[in-house]
Amino acid sequence: xxxxxxxxxxxxxxxxxxxxRMILAADGIExxxxxxxxxxxxxxxxxxxxxxxLMDVRMPGTDGLEATRRILTGESQAPRIIILTTYDLDQYVxxxxxxxxxxxxxxxxxxxxxxxxxxxxxxxDALLAPAITRRLVERFATAGTRSAALHRDLSSLTPRELxxxxxxxxxxxxxxxxxxxxxxxxxxxxHVARILSKLQLRDRAQAVIAAYETGLITPGTPD
Numbered sequence: 001x002x003x004x005x006x007x008x009x010x011x012x013x014x015x016x017x018x019x020x021r022m023i024l025a026a027d028g029i030e031x032x033x034x035x036x037x038x039x040x041x042x043x044x045x046x047x048x049x050x051x052x053x054l055m056d057v058r059m060p061g062t063d064g065l066e067a068t069r070r071i072l073t074g075e076s077q078a079p080r081i082i083i084l085t086t087y088d089l090d091q092y093v094x095x096x097x098x099x100x101x102x103x104x105x106x107x108x109x110x111x112x113x114x115x116x117x118x119x120x121x122x123x124x125d126a127l128l129a130p131a132i133t134r135r136l137v138e139r140f141a142t143a144g145t146r147s148a149a150l151h152r153d154l155s156s157l158t159p160r161e162l163x164x165x166x167x168x169x170x171x172x173x174x175x176x177x178x179x180x181x182x183x184x185x186x187x188x189x190x191h192v193a194r195i196l197s198k199l200q201l202r203d204r205a206q207a208v209i210a211a212y213e214t215g216l217i218t219p220g221t222p223d
Contacts, residue, residue: 005122008033008048010041010064011056011084016107020054020114027115038062042070045079051122053081055101057092065096072100080121097205098213124203154214156198162216164191168204169211 007029009017014036021031033044039062045053053071057064064083072078083096083104093104102121105114154162160181167177177188192204201207211217 004028004030005052005118006030006032006048006050007118008035008041008044008050008053008079010035010038010044010053010059010067012036012059016056016084023111023114024118026111029115029118038064038067038070041067045071049077050079052118053079054084054105054118055081055096056084057096063092065092065099068096068101069099080124082117082121094209098209100202100206102203103205154199154216157195161191161195161198164188165195165207165211166217168192168195169208169217 007024009020009024009031011017011020017034017036021034024031032048032050035041035044037059041053041055041064042062044050055064055068068081068083071081078100081096081101083093083101084107085093085104086107096104103117105117109117154165157165163181164177167180172180174185174188174192177183178185181188183191192207195201195207196203199207199210201210
């Protein structure tokens with residue numbers, strides 16, 4: 001049986017932290033630490049080595065974006081980070097995704113979705129609604145703000161892998177990709193895994209951003 005995910009909750013509001021801790025505990029997920037700002041978050045992660053961090057973005061002092069960068073930089077066994085936000089179109093969320101966060105949740109998430117999200121990200125998948133992520137990228141990714149961490153050379157990809165990456169970045173799920181290319185979902189997953197490996201990306205969230213930031217597709221182009 002798979003061990004329960006170990007989680008650190010980061011939010012400057014004690015009520016939010018308490019609510020999330022109770023929800024996760026009720027689903028058998030262990031909260032190993034809480035933090036009220038980015039400095040505490042970095043220290044808590046280094047101390048407890050969690051699987052997943054629920055990270056608020058806007059906090060006094062060191063914000064969630066800087067904390068995310070510090071937690072993920074140079075760590076081979078870094079936790080997965082889920083960004084917590086009040087708005088689904090937030091420039092800080094986009095910046096956090098480029099820094100390596102695995103997705104985001106709105107703070108009014110249902111208890112069932114919160115627990116499922118933690119388990120999904122812990123398993124190595126990305127937590128994102130593709131259409132919302134696409135809107136984030138289209139709004140905030142511009143030619144002048146390319147991230148060096150995601151400026152990948154796409155020449156290593158096969159023509160089919162380029163097609164899959166482009167469709168993935170436009171918000172298609174694995175099932176939709178399978179139908180689009182007349183492939184099995186298992187084959188689609190293999191293509192996605194190879195794309196991530198070749199481009200040295202953590203997950204689908206970064207793959208979406210990389211597709212825009214390398215110019216494979218541009219904001220506003222039709223599907």
